[in-house]
Amino acid sequence: MSVLVYIESDNGALKKAALEVASYGRALANTLNTSLSAVIFSSENNELLASYGVDKVLTVDYSEKFNAKIYADIITQAAQKEQATVVVLSSSADSRYLAPMLSVGLDGGYVPNVVELPTQTQPFTVKRSVFSNKAFCATEISTAVKIIGLSNNAFGLVEHPVSSQTEPFSPNIISTEINIENVDKAANKVTIADAETVVSAGRGLKGPENWGMVEDLAEVLGAATACSKPVSDLGWRPHSEHVGQTGKPVASNLYIAIGISGAIQHLAGINSSKVKVVINTDPEAPFFKAADYGIVGDAFEVVPKLIEKLKEFKAQNG
């Protein structure tokens, strides 16, 4: 018996969401009085996993590009080898892609968007967000194996050093009809999915030529940039930056909205963010009702000042 976590890395570096999954897995293993194993597709950074409580690291001998069906099958084999009763994954696009396949492979119930440790283990009950974070649902998993998709930034990082062992894992590799032809990914850019802070701007910025200050603000904060739907529809910013109900979901710790009125479809996509700051000229903008901190003012005056003050703050606080 064990808890198994799927650890994602990007160019050899462990993703923050993966460490969060490890932190959650550790706490869950303690609750269930069992050990924590991890399955990982790169061989570096195993010491880091030990500091987040992973007892055993299975290093998969497979270095091809991510293919959900093959990965799901490998994780299924790892779960069987470790006799895992719970498998925990992140909410990344890749994890969401493979989790349903894993569920069928392991005959185990999958609950995504889980926001905390199980409220009870007999019967096994977890809390997940539903209705675009407008409600939570206590969900019981009735199968022997349980699969949990952890919501981003819901549990946080919790260090828990253990002595860890590493074991090479050579699974059977299945064949698939899917061929990955091309991966087009911006290098060295914080993605909306991984970001702790997201700086987002809307039509209030008046034109694409004014996005320099949004990018500057994002850079000071180490944040990802995003935009509202009208901005992506107008072609001011790429579709991949559109956040909202039909765009990308955001679950950051800090979300800064500049010149975004706060349409209900936009709010549905960013609801899961913990702290929301709104900067808008219109004091009646609906976003002010959904935010934690607000400034009524002209973005072209407020944002440069904010950048300047944040630089001073960062200089003083490291």
Place this chain on the structure above:
Amino acid sequence: MKILVCISHVPDTTSKINFTNDNTAFDSTGVQFVINPNDEFGLTRAMWFKEKQNATVDVVNVGGPETESTLRKALAIGADAAFRVNMAPTDGYAVAKELTKVAQDGHYDLIIAGRESIDYNGGMVPGMMATALGASFVNNCISLEIEGEKATAVREIDGGKETLTTMLPLVIGGQKGLVEESDLKIPNMRGIMMARKKPLTVLEPSENKTFTSSVNFEKPAPKGAIKMVDADNIDELIDLLHNEAKVI
């Protein structure tokens, strides 16, 4: 080419979310239901295949009789026939199993579902169906072309996109990008009239095997009032974010 589009019947985004029966069920009183937006992008792409590549397009939904208005809307948009599996969609796995049965019986080449429904946000049905069918699967699909038996799809990944090729049969979890919002069709009167004559077949569930069950619902604690900061006092905002919210 035979296409099956899976349609989820969901509360409109602007709906008030409330629960009933001691917080064990969604309260649909006064709620307007629509085709799940992610499914509607896929349905519209299916209409393109119908017009340009002579595909037939069927739609399917798992739900009670109250969901038939949503299926009729899909027929009015241009789908050829509809199926309703007469079962409350309480668990993603159970829904996927029923849809798999419909897909197998109809020998579909392409099955289009949305990346997730906007009510329960599960995002698991298409992947489970593909696995049960032994078909290829592309999630977060933002572009799809079919040539003979060969499909070329683009998947949105974190921080970019990925192009994949595969053979039919194929299941996709679709989203905006398959078509744009401006491509979505509002049914016209002729479509609505024709939809009344199109077949809507009710099927009884084959097994209704579940993996999970929703025990009860709760709403988040009410949010505290917003703190307004003067535009000339950015230091205060930074102080609040650092010392109170602890996010910088």
